[in-house]
Amino acid sequence: MYNYLVGIYGDDDDLIQAVRKVKDAGLEIHDCLTPFPIHGLEKAMELKESRLHTAGFFYGATGTMFALFCMTWIQTYSWPLNVGGKPGFALLSFIPITFELTVLFAAVGMTVTYYLRNRLSIFRHDEVLDVRITDHKFAMVFDLDKYDSEEDLNRIKRVLQSTKVEEINLREMQHKVYSAEEQS
Amino acid sequence: MQLESFTTPARVKSVGLGLLVIGLIMFVIGVLTNMDNPARIWTTLLATNHYFLLVGLAGLFFVASQTMGYNGWFVLIKRLCEAMAGYVKVGAILMIPILLFGMKYIYHWTDPHAAHDPILVGKAPYLNYGFFWLRSIIYLVGWSVFAFLIVRNSRDHDSHPGIKHYNSSLVLSAVFLLFFGVTSSTSAWDFLMSIDPHWYSTLYGWYTFISTFVASMAVVALMIIVLKSFGYLKHVTEEHLHDVGKFMFAFSVAWAYLWFSQHMLIWYANIPEETIYFRDRWENYPVLFFGTVVLNFVFPLLVLISRGAKRRIQIMFVACLVIIFGHWLDFYMMAMPGSMKAYSHTLGHDAAHHFVYPGLGLLEIGAFLTFCGLFTMVVFWELSKASLVPVNHPYIKESIIHHT
Numbered sequence: 001m002y003n004y005l006v007g008i009y010g011d012d013d014d015l016i017q018a019v020r021k022v023k024d025a026g027l028e029i030h031d032c033l034t035p036f037p038i039h040g041l042e043k044a045m046e047l048k049e050s051r052l053h054t055a056g057f058f059y060g061a062t063g064t065m066f067a068l069f070c071m072t073w074i075q076t077y078s079w080p081l082n083v084g085g086k087p088g089f090a091l092l093s094f095i096p097i098t099f100e101l102t103v104l105f106a107a108v109g110m111t112v113t114y115y116l117r118n119r120l121s122i123f124r125h126d127e128v129l130d131v132r133i134t135d136h137k138f139a140m141v142f143d144l145d146k147y148d149s150e151e152d153l154n155r156i157k158r159v160l161q162s163t164k165v166e167e168i169n170l171r172e173m174q175h176k177v178y179s180a181e182e183q184s
Numbered sequence: 185m186q187l188e189s190f191t192t193p194a195r196v197k198s199v200g201l202g203l204l205v206i207g208l209i210m211f212v213i214g215v216l217t218n219m220d221n222p223a224r225i226w227t228t229l230l231a232t233n234h235y236f237l238l239v240g241l242a243g244l245f246f247v248a249s250q251t252m253g254y255n256g257w258f259v260l261i262k263r264l265c266e267a268m269a270g271y272v273k274v275g276a277i278l279m280i281p282i283l284l285f286g287m288k289y290i291y292h293w294t295d296p297h298a299a300h301d302p303i304l305v306g307k308a309p310y311l312n313y314g315f316f317w318l319r320s321i322i323y324l325v326g327w328s329v330f331a332f333l334i335v336r337n338s339r340d341h342d343s344h345p346g347i348k349h350y351n352s353s354l355v356l357s358a359v360f361l362l363f364f365g366v367t368s369s370t371s372a373w374d375f376l377m378s379i380d381p382h383w384y385s386t387l388y389g390w391y392t393f394i395s396t397f398v399a400s401m402a403v404v405a406l407m408i409i410v411l412k413s414f415g416y417l418k419h420v421t422e423e424h425l426h427d428v429g430k431f432m433f434a435f436s437v438a439w440a441y442l443w444f445s446q447h448m449l450i451w452y453a454n455i456p457e458e459t460i461y462f463r464d465r466w467e468n469y470p471v472l473f474f475g476t477v478v479l480n481f482v483f484p485l486l487v488l489i490s491r492g493a494k495r496r497i498q499i500m501f502v503a504c505l506v507i508i509f510g511h512w513l514d515f516y517m518m519a520m521p522g523s524m525k526a527y528s529h530t531l532g533h534d535a536a537h538h539f540v541y542p543g544l545g546l547l548e549i550g551a552f553l554t555f556c557g558l559f560t561m562v563v564f565w566e567l568s569k570a571s572l573v574p575v576n577h578p579y580i581k582e583s584i585i586h587h588t
Contacts, residue, residue, distance in 0.1 A: 040587060049491070057489065084454075092448045 002176050003144035004030065005153070006129055007160045008137050008167040012038045015138040018163035019044040022140070025159045030143040031180040033133040050184045052117075056110045063105025067098040118183045126175050137166075141177065144170070185580055187342065187571040192564040193414045200560035207553030214547025223527035224520070224542055226286030227379070231519035232551045233282055234375050235396065235512050236559050237275025237327075238368075242393070242400035243268030244331050245364055247338075248357035256582030257427060260420050263572050264407045266338055268400060269331040270566030271559055276324035283320060290519075292526035293381040303382050303457075311378055323371045330360040339570045341577065350578055368393045376515070380522035383461040385450075391442040392518070394435055398480070399511040401431040402504040407563070409497050409504075416572055419584045422495040426588050429494030432507060433484060439511075440481035464521045468541040473517055479510030512552055516544075 009015040015032065019041065022029060029045060075081065076088045086093065115121065133139045142156055160168055218224055243265040250258045258265075288294050293311045298304040304311070334356050341349035369389025377388050385391075405428045411417045450458045465473040483506055493499045521541070528539035574580065 043587075053491075084452075086452075092444075092451050095444060095448065 002173045003148075004129060004171045004173060004177060005142040005144055005147075005156055006169045006171055007140040007142075007163075007165045008130065008132070008169065009140070009164065010137065010166050011164070012041075012138055014164040015140065016041055016044050018140060018160070018165065021163050022159055025155075027142070027156060027159060028146065029180075030141040031177070033129060033139040033141065035133060035135055035138075038138075045180065047180055047184060052110055052114060052184075055113050056106045059109030060102045060106035062109075063102040064098055066105070067101035068094060071097065119178060127173065129171055129173070129177060130169070143179065185573060185575045185584075187575055188416065188418075188573045190411075190416060190568050190572050192568050196410065196414075196560070196564055200557050200564065202557070203553050203560065204557030207550050207555070207557055210546045210550030211554050212550075214545060214550050218542075218545075218547055221527065221542070222286075223289040223523050225547065226282065226289045227519050227523040228516070228548050228551045229282050230286060230290055230375065231515045232512065232548075232555050233275060233278050235399075235515040236555045237272060237279065238392070238396035239400045239403060240268045240271035240275060240559070240563075241327055241331070241364075241368075242397045243404070244272065244327075244334060244360070245368075245397070246400065246404075247334065248360045248364070251353055251357040252361060254579075256579035257424065257586040259574060259577045259579050259583035260417065260586075261404060261408060261424055261428070262338070262574055262577070263567065263570060264404050264411075265400075266335045266570075267407075267563045267567035268403060269335055270569075271562045272331040273328040274558070274562050276328045279320070279324055283317075289527075290523055291378055291381070292522070293378060295526075298381075307381060311381060316374060316378075319370065319374055323367050323374075326363055326367065330356070330363065334360060338574060342571050342575055345576045347578065349576070376518045379519055379526075380461055380464075382457060383522075385446050385458075385461075387442055387446055391439070391446065392515075394439045394442060395480075395511045395514050398432055398435040398439055399508050401428055401435065402507040403563075404428050405432065405500050406504040406508075407567075409501055411572070412497075419573070421586075423586050423588050424583075425497070425500060426491070426494045427586075429488055429500055429503075432503065433488040433494070436481055436484035436488070436507070440477065440485075443477065443481070461522075464525055465517065468524070469517065469521055469543075472513065472543065476510060476514045476517055479506055480514060483510070508556075509552070516548060 007018070009018060012034065015034070016038065019029065019032065023044070023046065032041060032045060034041070071094045072089055075090070080088045083090075083093075128134065129141060130137065130139055140160075144153070147153060147156060157168055215225055246258075247262055247265045247269065250262075292298070293304050293307070294313070298308075309315075334353065337349055337353055337356060341353075372389040372392035373384075376392060377384065405425060408417065408420055408425055408428065412420065447462060450462060484503060487499060487503050488494055493503075524539075524541055528536040528541075531539065
């Protein structure tokens with residue numbers, strides 16, 4: 001069993017301001033859950049930049065090298081074809097395919113990495129912390145396994161009540177809810 | 185918001201003047217040692233002047249296109265682009281003597297022998313003195329007038345609060361974009377593509393335009409860096425630099441796309457009258473021709489790809505200098521090989537056979553530095569004429585709180 005405290009907000013602006021207040025109070029936010037991406041939220045939460053695009057660069061570079069190697073090997077060694085009298089190693093005509101494979105490798109690689117990092121899969125059907133966050137409410141989540149004393153709980157509640165929070169709920173989950181850091 | 189007046193720092197002035205003087209000395213030495221090859225001198229002047237004219241014009245295009253896009257983020261750097269547009273009239277005036285005296289050396293179709301060339305006879309209704317001059321005057325005057333009107337309207341706005349000037353900027357921008365859409369292509373055919381009059385390419389106009397657009401974005405980024413280092417532009421942050429960097433990166437890729445499309449299709453189709461253009465460059469200028477791809481595509485691609493690089497002043501500074509030089513080299517590569525080939529044929533059969541194609545010498549580098557210095561001085565002089573912040577622009581707040 002995993003325990004979480006969920007503060008519900010009715011407006012994205014209220015959420016960002018609350019995040020700043022909570023950060024100033026020195027509390028650790030587990031994650032923020034919103035129905036749509038919010039500009040500036042990642043800055044307010046002080047999240048580290050995702051490394052997904054760095055991985056994407058290397059997937060792309062792999063695609064580039066794979067395409068160039070493959071076509072060069074086929075056209076000069078394995079099965080040279082005479083295409084309109086062009087030379088076997090025709091770099092100019094390799095470029096479009098190299099480009100396509102770069103994009104393909106980068107796109108597929110990044111998608112797979114993203115799914116793995118976020119522990120997403122079509123076979124997973126986890127319960128949601130609060131079903132309204134998929135529609136019109138904004139949630140700030142605290143991990144109560146980190147803040148397990150009564151004193152901590154009261155402190156979080158006190159800080160949240162100084163913001164424009166609408167509800168404060170305690171949730172007991174069957175599955176672990178991964179934090180923003182664990183998913184980036 | 186307060187007006188932010190600007191006086192050109194002495195160091196910028198001396199850098200501009202220094203470039204101009206050093207460039208002029210190199211250029212004059214280059215001219216004196218190349219008196220036997222007037223085609224080289226005039227083609228260098230044409231390519232360099234046209235390049236800087238179009239870089240200034242691309243600044244105007246940027247303002248107009250962002251205005252038409254109802255964009256807010258660029259408002260804080262709008263005055264920098266308008267200052268670049270102030271160079272257009274200088275470039276246009278310099279273009280006239282270059283065409284007047286250099287035309288017969290640069291353009292092979294002006295030669296009396298062209299009357300015996302069936303391809304050139306077929307193109308004569310378009311490529312003839314009268315019509316060429318008419319078009320040139322329309323471009324140069326039209327661009328200068330639009331630059332004047334758009335910049336004046338924007339500067340007037342500072343002392344007249346309200347929406348009237350903003351609305352007229354929309355109208356002016358729309359009309360200018362229409363005019364520019366046609367003339368940016370046709371001017372590229374006239375000034376550069378007609379140096380190789382037998383050859384044509386349908387994407388040449390965009391190719392030329394994108395080349396100067398990348399360079400003009402590099403100039404804007406450079407100006408942001410310089411002005412910030414002197415304590416101006418307090419509200420311009422790394423977010424704005426990042427967005428300009430994105431333009432530089434994206435249009436470097438667009439440039440490479442057009443360079444490649446033009447090159448590969450012609451190589452693949454292998455039609456002699458088309459491949460001759462690339463054969464002249466592969467054989468006579470192999471290092472410079474492929475060097476432009478390294479400078480203008482491979483370098484920006486690898487250096488500017490990450491988010492952090494576009495927000496780092498040092499990296500952006502180096503990338504800007506490389507891009508400005510690289511695209512000038514691209515213009516040089518568009519103009520010089522064709523003109524040198526035509527020139528070598530005027531020397532007689534034997535001499536043409538042994539003709540050594542000139543590379544980058546004092547002449548070319550000198551011309552580039554001269555125009556760099558002139559451009560810097562004119563742009564900073566224009567910049568000091570108005571407030572750095574367009575205080576009454578309706579989107580000014582959006583630009584201040586901008587965050588990518």
